Amino acid sequence: SQQGEEDPQALSIQEGENATMNCSYKTSINNLQWYRQNSGRGLVHLILIRSNEREKHSGRLRVTLDTSKKSSSLLITASRAADTASYFCATSVQGAQKLVFGQGTRLTINP
């Protein structure tokens, strides 16, 4: 099965609210990355957090990593309609030369 599992699978909120997505994984990682994908298009890298980091910020994004629980969360503050997209976590697994993507969260921001 996929290394990363995300929840919720779908999230619908009002513009201006905060959105939180969670990712869990199974084995030791080098880093965890979050990507955004607008409908039918390529993925865009949002943020990378290394295994020795606990929290990282980028603009309206805040990512946390808890290696003891093998989980990460992505918080988007003050959401905008343009944030409507699918969000994927991806883990860089120790000993492997590839990223493994979670199932994704489909986020809808309602105006």
Added chain:
Amino acid sequence: DTEVTQTPKHLVMGMTNKKSLKCEQHMGHRAMYWYKQKAKKPPELMFVYSYEKLSINESVPSRFSPECPNSSLLNLHLHALQPEDSALYLCASSRFGTGSSYEQYFGPGTRLTVT
């Protein structure tokens, strides 16, 4: 230039056709990837090229044949595909050979339909 380009954007092919997908990057990245993505699913890795050499083949059927002519170009040759191969094919690149520790830059994808 932080862009990965892919051509064509859309491709419709019959099961007996031979076609190729093309990917190009000019960021000096040394790892390039092909992914397959079905609707509402995450990308699935197909191939990884590291320093122009094939380093990972995720047990992809031989009807998909990758080629890396140089460090900027990646092709995916398609032959005798099945309807279930219809998907969005994504190309990506990353800075160094192993790739997994670095962010990946994705192209917009080729939407492939096999009839």
